[in-house]
């Protein structure tokens with residue numbers, strides 16, 4: 035069964051069937067990755083361009099590995115090694131790349147909507163690897179994969195995303211995907227970090243971390259971006275840690291059976307205390323291998339449509 | 341030359357003229373006879389059969405950007421004037437955010453020179469502060485003498501309350517109106533209206549309260565200094581309410597709204613189409629409803645386009661990096677007639693007031709009259725013509741319109757002024 039769309043621009047509007055298909059396919063690839071020969075010839079002869087306008091080593095390496103394991107030919111185009119700095123427009127860049135006869139483009143860009151724009155000026159399948167503070171669908175699929183792997187399901191789970199929701203592309207993709215899969219989604223963070231009217235997307239807004247722990251089965255804790263630390267968004271890291279940080283004490287006071295997902299690396303003592311980070315079997319650190327498997331699934335499903 | 345406009349409806353509400361199925365004889369661009377025409381009148385005249393069309397006092401757009409000097413690749417005074425004539429306007433006031441800004445008598449004179457002999461009268465608006473930087477008062481007396489009809493730092497609001505106060509005190513001495521782009525600087529910088537759509541699209545948000553705060557500041561300072569402020573491109577529900585209340589209190593506050601702000605909402609931005617990016621941004625359905633209410637009850641005095649040309653290269657980039665602004669002169673009347681007249685929100689009388697009478701009144705420009713001997717300054721409307729917008733046919737140098745391919749009802753089919761007539765895409769000397 036193929037995916038119903040040629041591109042993966044975000045999880046908004048992606049059906050339950052498609053998400054299940056991606057997660058199930060990722061499970062198969064996860065098994066492939068356990069074998070001694072980790073490579074499959076599925077995308078032999080296909081050319082994929084990794085177009086990274088914003089540095090993101092982890093996402094880029096994960097995509098590159100996934101592409102290699104599927105035997106695709108890859109071209110890396112990073113902002114520092116390209117003509118982008120010389121003022122070449124996005125459109126010119128795409129035209130030039132397209133002359134190379136490419137099948138797929140994986141794009142990371144600081145401006146929301148850029149992947150959608152690419153679909154209009156180029157024939158390749160477009161995969162969004164993060165656009166501004168809009169969406170980052172493969173990261174959210176990875177989160178959902180990890181939760182499903184551990185909790186056995188997504189439907190009916192109560193999941194709270196904790197942190198700087200307003201400046202996170204992962205949060206919005208998680209919201210769309212999880213709601214589609216039948217989870218009950220909340221967000222928790224200081225009011226200055228919650229985007230306006232997000233409740234209208236069907237999300238419950240919480241400003242009390244204890245309530246978030248009590249009311250949910252799973253916390254998806256975002257990394258606090260230290261460069262954005264104090265100032266207009268929140269008073270100080272210390273205050274954030276005190277009022278929104280997840281500590282052993284808090285977990286014990288509220289409920290113990292909650293699972294905590296974190297993309298790593300953890301800012302210890304800020305969003306999660308060292309004690310919880312090291313000692314607890316309640317924490318799910320996102321597995322690099324899962325990330326590769328999910329991205330292999332997306333590339334495979336989009337790359338083998340006719 | 342003799343020109344006859346045959347079988348027209350003459351309509352000039354400010355002069356109480358409402359004559360159906362009549363004719364007008366023009367000689368050398370002046371009105372020489374109205375009503376029944378004799379054989380002698382018709383002899384050697386060029387006759388335009390215009391049955392059922394309305395002849396109204398030439399429309400005036402008090403908010404356009406002509407990009408000259410500085411960005412002549414996007415628009416010039418001439419191309420902008422051609423766009424105005426084609427759109428149905430015989431007069432415009434152009435904003436000072438050129439490069440350099442219109443902040444000296446030399447630049448006013450330059451623009452007047454460029455506009456000379458055109459059908460469209462071009463009235464420059466000067467910067468309120470030098471370079472629109474909000475620090476030093478512009479030489480308003482001299483600018484007014486050179487021909488500036490108002491002052492504004494449009495593109496931004498006048499930077500601080502203290503400098504706005506001085507601008508108001510000073511401009512009042514010379515009877516120069518102050519036009520404000522209302523946007524609180526500390527809340528500015530977003531790419532679209534803040535709301536559920538900006539959250540969904542991940543675009544940097546620009547809250548409506550940024551406009552409301554500055555409208556509030558401006559009303560209070562107008563009251564305090566006893567002078568007037570014209571609110572440009574009003575776009576929020578609260579701003580309309582504040583202007584309504586200020587008028588009820590007898591303050592000298594006027595306002596204009598653009599066709600895009602009474603027609604479109606931020607729901608459309610899902611496409612990330614940069615031709616939907618402007619400042620103030622498209623707002624919500626509730627804001628649109630309040631603007632329509634304001635147009636209806638007279639809170640909003642004028643309709644103006646905020647015609648803002650941009651090259652294709654500038655608009656074809658990432659949404660948050662693309663410049664603000666859309667062109668509007670050639671869709672303004674079609675949208676006004678489709679959205680306000682045919683939907684029975686405004687009658688033709690109110691439309692003539694919003695597009696011809698009031699903008700001139702605010703800028704102290706005499707209203708064209710239909711008396712014998714007067715220069716014919718007409719817009720000719722076909723209220724029921726159904727047409728499709730085609731940006732490739734625009735006279736503007738730029739094509740950045742979100743209304744391309746839209747079906748509209750009602751159009752200006754001709755403009756006449758300064759001894760010239762624009763008809764079927766051509767400029768004729770009459």
Ligand SMILES: [Zn+2]
Pocket residue numbers: 494495496521572573619620
């Ligand atoms: Zn403006």
